[in-house]
């Protein structure tokens with residue numbers, strides 16, 4: 001009889017795991033209180049980031065830290081209550097961002113990122129979702145020659161070590177690609193490998209439909225808890241209980257709190273982010289996903305309009321929205337691209353699920369046979385969902401994995 005597996009959480013990560021296990025003949029039920037892809041995996045910037053081989057470290061130089069303190073920067077904001085709440089994981093994040101520790105983390109993280117395109121490719125095909133995906137890379141734009149050349153050096157290293165492809169654009173070459181970008185911008189890095197998605201939630205939904213076409217089942221329910229009874233698992237929902245041989249926790253930013261009920265205390269924290277859609281002024285057009293790198297926000301020409309996504313806000317997962325960071329990004333964005341009126345009544349808010357060593361947990365729960373974990377994908381969970389699905393399915397089946405999974409073990413915390 002087929003192994004019965006219940007996957008908790010239908011974001012990009014959970015849907016991808018469910019898809020892989022179902023394809024291998026498991027009998028999979030995917031449970032989420034919402035429709036698939038309606039939370040963090042809905043509102044992100046939609047880039048499948050093959051270039052992101054270096055995770056975001058905590059700033060360590062005094063100049064940057066002092067510039068963050070007045071809480072006026074566009075790329076990063078904080079709330080004192082959020083900082084107090086996450087003080088211990090944030091301190092550990094800072095610690096792991098020292099040059100020595102960070103140097104060890106980068107190749108581990110890169111090993112995962114390098115699988116991202118081959119992870120998404122077959123799922124896009126199976127889901128018939130090519131119409132949502134562009135394969136022409138994205139642009140990181142710069143205002144000062146000094147910052148651009150520093151970034152070019154990093155790009156060269158990423159190319160030499162991890163096969164990342166890029167082109168450097170001067171102002172003329174940039175104007176050919178994006179004629180409506182303002183004159184403050186002096187050039188860009190064109191990351192050539194990444195793919196971009198015009199409706200990130202729509203892609204997760206397409207993957208979820210592909211999963212049900214293979215025979216998978218989706219249940220919309222609030223998960224109350226899980227219990228292990230001998231070899232079997234029971235998943236308790238508001239009105240029903242599911243039985244399973246294996247349970248996978250892929251609850252994104254809710255995973256850390258949720259795992260406490262099983263006695264695990266993962267040092268999770270969140271970096272919140274916002275988005276808003278805009279019309280464009282008549283005759284203006286944005287052709288590429290564009291990040292204003294020295295300021296710290298991104299413009300993405302999506303199906304719903306030009307989506308502006310913000311950098312990080314350090315606050316508690318469930319505290320109310322503060323739209324000032326979005327407002328600040330919008331003011332700058334209007335100086336470099338002719339945005340039109342806002343299209344949404346209020347800003348979307350989401351939370352990047354983070355761990356202090358910048359890597360996700362992917363693998364078995366240390367003290368519960370049959371319980372598997374996949375969360376903490378931070379800034380790149382949309383990128384890494386399919387690779388995570390493939391790797392975790394291999395682990396569950398006891399097969400060799402494409403990369404060494406030791407750096408992602410749960411028992412490192």
Ligand SMILES: Cc1cc2nc3c(=O)[nH]c(=O)nc-3n(C[C@H](O)[C@H](O)[C@H](O)COP(=O)(O)OP(=O)(O)OC[C@H]3O[C@@H](n4cnc5c(N)ncnc54)[C@H](O)[C@@H]3O)c2cc1C
Pocket residue numbers: 008009010011012013014031032033034036037038039040041042043044045046047048049221222223224250251252253254271272273274275309310350351352353375376377378379380381382383384
């Ligand atoms: C502004 C912004 C921009 C970003 N841009 C990018 C990008 O360009 N590229 C990239 O790779 N990543 C990006 N990210 C990060 C990416 O969005 C996340 O890492 C990713 O979506 C996490 O996916 P997930 O499946 O782990 O979590 P989620 O998508 O949040 O899924 C978790 C699911 O668990 C469900 N759930 C939680 N608790 C319960 C419960 N008790 N019962 C039932 N269901 C429950 C939720 O409803 C949710 O559907 C961005 C993030 C933000 C905020």
